[in-house]
Amino acid sequence: MDYNFREIERKWQSYWKDNSTYKVDIDKSKPKCYVLDMFPYPSGAGLHVGHPLGYIASDIYSRYKRLCGFNVLHPMGYDSYGLPAEQYAIQTGQHPAVTTTKNINRYREQLDKIGFCYDWSREVRTCDPTYYKWTQWAFVQMFNSYYDNDCDKAKPISELIAKFAKEGSASVHAACSEELNFSAAEWAAMDEKKQQSVLMNYRIAYLADTKVNFCPKLGCVLANDEISEGLSIRGGYPVEQRVMRQWSLRVSAYAQRLLDGLDRLDWTDSLKETQRNWIGRSEGTEMRFKIKDKDIDFEIFTTRADTIFGVTFMVLAPESAYVDMVTTPEQRAAVDEYLAAVKRRTERERLADRRVTGVFSGAYAINPLTGKEIPVWISDYVLSGYGTGAIMAVPAHDSRDYAFAKHFNLPIIPVIEGCDVSEQSFDAKDGIMTNSGFLNGMTVKEAIAATKVYVKEHNLGRVKVNYRLRDAIFSRQRYWGEPFPVYYKDGIPHVLDEKSLPLELPEIENFLPTASGEPPLGHAKNWCTKEGYPFELNTMPGFAGSSAYFLRYMDPHNDNALVSREANDYWQNVDLYLGGTEHATGHLIYSRFWNKFLYDLGLICQDEPFKKLINQGMIQGRSNFVYRIKDTNTFVSLNLKDQYEVTPIHVDVNIVSNDVLDIEAFKNWMPDFKNAEFILEDGKYICGWAVEKMSKSMFNVVNPDVIVEKYGADTLRLYEMFLGPLEASKPWDTNGIDGVHRFLKKFWAMFYDKDQLNVSDAPLTAEELKSVHKLIKKVTADVESFSFNTSVAAFMICLNELSALKCNKKAALETLCILLAPFAPHISEELYHELGHNTTICDAQWPKYDEQYLKESNCKYAISFNGKVKNTMELPIDMSKEDVEKTVVSSETVTKILAGKPIKKVIVVPGKIVNIVF
């Protein structure tokens, strides 16, 4: 019987399903291992061949760990709330609930064909009320918490209220939007509304007027990580700045912990670096500048306190509150005009057009160190959201200040010895200070430290750490998301109590977003509490549901808690997390924040959610082209195309095989090509190719179902791994798949003859044992280090060796089955079963290799002369270094090659090389 992968795969997939083979429960007798894939958005396009890459890798690891005796949690679910799902629904004119269910079913169907070992009984969907109850619950916890900077953790807001009542704000060091100062008496005097608005300043989930990125086309605000270069990542629509009353999460309170936590994680350096950049810690000095003749001082932030003697002007961000305070009557008109012009510009225009603009405020500030008067300008190159929204400008040593100074003809004073600032600024942080009073002669580093001390001693400011990381804007003016468990009473937001959760998303007819930003939930009927208090109309963003799903998998059906203490104590956190790099600054920041918050509340036992993280590469498309001769319906093969004037046309890669076009299929592909004619080479039409993004419009989408149908899931799995290193991006190229398929056919044919297994009970010979143990060693090491491509190659080598030895022995097959099971579970399961086992291969044990079989009796030395290898020689393995040297040097070949030349040195590396230097 030939290798009938269709029947084998169908058989085992239904067996695993019927017997719940991969269902896991807490089992304290075994060590746990939690292997997780980033769960997918069920998009309308279904899975293409790139999606399963990471899933296959994690599946291999899960199966391997299971065979090693671990109790492996390997779940899967769907991130089904949020923009992508809703956009798809809008585009197809259907209700998102309908399309989401449909898409999920399609995903599941495709996933099932690949033979994953997911425990589907633990599936979660973020749009399911039993799931989002816990998303809402977490929000309530955040609303009821504040961040205490003294203990560096989140605490109940009730403790803060008690402190306010006792001693006012004096002893409170909490993360907040704005520093407030009030006494216990003042607190007591505040009415309910005032107190609530003060508390809002401290809550971890808070409501505030915030400058947001609003995308009119999506009808919705977006978080910073959802935007790139002024355009929305989803859809690529323009984004503008607006001030809106929005819910936010105080992620910034966790900036330092998010940064510190990275050191303890087994993630790639590049990903950690991306997060470090995103968090953007910068240590500097906050300094107070007085305005001349006015009782105003304002603070600036700088990392280059050393350059204070080079300050020649100040710049305020246009949105800064100081603008209004410092502007002189004479300059009022000019300033107003400038502010209006800035406001008109969209974020995108501002980014695209970086011309220097600005206006003089009329005011002068006093340099606190030199006492000199310096003009105060207003310009949009200073950002209101970073630092204090005001800077001291040192044109000699900052390229932006330099451009501004040149444009407006402001003085430039260099303060570092020997630098030339006639053409450009000198930004480097090294050199010796000059023109700088008491700093003269110091290095930049010393000067920064000295200035900090000076500023502190003279009470001119303080040392300050700034972070680029902003609070996460948490409201979306969209329908398809978690409703906030919030109602308004006299305009004051209140959260629902736990018993009333979940607050279910109401059915509405018109769920379309609006360009003005009115939330669609405004259309919902009776969207209020029993008492008639209106509910919040915004919904939560996409990352809400994905921020704690890894915890829910531990205990997915628990009605009383997000995760029980018992389940969390056992499963702890994710041992291996697999997904794309695109989540580096979004999901992977938010979920770490969310997890740390729950940890602070003592609800979970680990403060980092993902111990090890691997980013699988993207699979790009490999497009094929045909070449149409201009103004004809004739197509010319690739290598002849230069003789004609041709237009390349994308052709569906599914009708091309090894770059050879299926001409009949092409004629039937589109009506236009029905009567196409061809100029062939060697009787074939060869197509051109290029690597592009995998997309429908390039006709280069390859669907995993098609591969499974043609070659089987085992071949697909092996091939995706064989394609190259897991972390590398690579084009999908079907050209090599035959080789992997051939391997499985050979494997089958070697042990299966006619209608039955043809294996002997004979023990393995030394050579066979060596081959098998070499494989065990290699595959074990490779799987541990995620080098799946080289382990596939190792299987092929071993099979070739055994085949050359005509080894169709039971002992060899059994070991091969177990080793191959993680990679190609169906064929392994079938052959394992045929060997007489009546349990699944999951009950087998990963084999251990034995060094004694790998030992060689002889050892091959490479003999090199001056580093160049000229010969090899086999010598007994137990020979001493000295004896090897003697034997080699006295050997005939060496004597011949040396021909009497004197030997300077002989280097012997045991088992490897003998180098003779002459």
Add this chain to the structure above:
RNA sequence: GCCGCAGUGGUGGAAUGGUAGACACGAAGGACUUAAAAUCCUUUGAACAGAAAUGUUCGUGCGGGUUCAAGUCCCGCCUGCGGUACCA
């Protein structure tokens, strides 16, 4: 600009400082076959020499260096990819 990663045959890609190109694809030749498919075998980095076995030289983006020995380590470039950016 800054940060990170990479550059090896016709192709995808292997190589704890120790015989570069494993394994696979493709290609060429051969076997089986009426033929094709499938399968199997041989060759396959380049150049030169040789009837042949084989030998010689050159070869991991470029230029230097360390070393008996460098794809691998160090310094200086070039190119490509990814991230990020008026962040003071």
